[in-house]
Amino acid sequence: MRILVIESSHTAPVGMIGTALEALGATLVTVRTERGEALPEGPAGYDGLVVLGGPQDAWDDAQGPHFPQSMRLIRSFAEDRPVMGLCLGGQLAARAFGADVRRNLAGPELGFHPLRLEPGAADDPLLHDSGPVRHVAQWHFDHFDLPAGGVRLASNDHTPVQAFRMGRFLYGFQFHPEADAAILRDWQAEMAAGRRAAAAPSAAAIEAQIAAHMPTAETFAATLARRWLDLAAG
Numbered sequence: 001m002r003i004l005v006i007e008s009s010h011t012a013p014v015g016m017i018g019t020a021l022e023a024l025g026a027t028l029v030t031v032r033t034e035r036g037e038a039l040p041e042g043p044a045g046y047d048g049l050v051v052l053g054g055p056q057d058a059w060d061d062a063q064g065p066h067f068p069q070s071m072r073l074i075r076s077f078a079e080d081r082p083v084m085g086l087c088l089g090g091q092l093a094a095r096a097f098g099a100d101v102r103r104n105l106a107g108p109e110l111g112f113h114p115l116r117l118e119p120g121a122a123d124d125p126l127l128h129d130s131g132p133v134r135h136v137a138q139w140h141f142d143h144f145d146l147p148a149g150g151v152r153l154a155s156n157d158h159t160p161v162q163a164f165r166m167g168r169f170l171y172g173f174q175f176h177p178e179a180d181a182a183i184l185r186d187w188q189a190e191m192a193a194g195r196r197a198a199a200a201p202s203a204a205a206i207e208a209q210i211a212a213h214m215p216t217a218e219t220f221a222a223t224l225a226r227r228w229l230d231l232a233a234g
Helices: 015-023 067-077 088-096 181-192 203-233
Strands: 002-007 027-032 048-051 083-086 101-103 109-117 133-140 142-144 151-155 163-166 170-173
Touching: 002 067, 015 027, 015 048, 015 203, 048 067, 048 088, 048 203, 067 083, 067 088, 083 088, 088 101, 088 142, 088 163, 088 170, 109 181, 109 203, 133 181, 133 203, 181 203
Parallel strands: 002 027, 002 048, 048 083, 083 170
Antiparallel strands: 101 142, 109 133, 109 151, 151 163, 163 170
């Protein structure tokens, strides 16, 4: 199966989700939009779509000139093929179906944080049997509303919509199931050296969280990828 991957920033690669999909036999075709690579006009030739994260604000097309076409692809794929939006990608998925995306007034959510599954996850093809609470990687300053007609799958006290499903095929996640230890270390180092240094968790805090939560995060990512690819297989 061929999976289209939209990478909005080299800082937010496909990570553990991509590793798991390739291990299951999928071929990933990555379009790196920050390099000016063009997105396809439609879903022909692909069995699924993964839209990755990035530092851009999802509501500002000046920061992401590819956002309008990304959202058109999200809507087209979601008619009959699985879509997985991760962080920025989840925000674009929500926006593609009319939901508001904005800065989270509660502040950023960085590092591993608890995730609470909602009743809608009990029989969800991806998240069923995932347990009532787990820690997942987060790295965001923004959040989104639930699109009209969507099913809220997960939340926490900081972010009311951490995951949603639209119809059978579209999934939007505010968290980062793809983020492995190297990705998280890079995000911490980049933030600590940049203009948002005051908000950055310490390297020691990230290392402690990686040690505590990465083993279950790896299992979760592998399970998520397998179940999502099952949707593509029909």
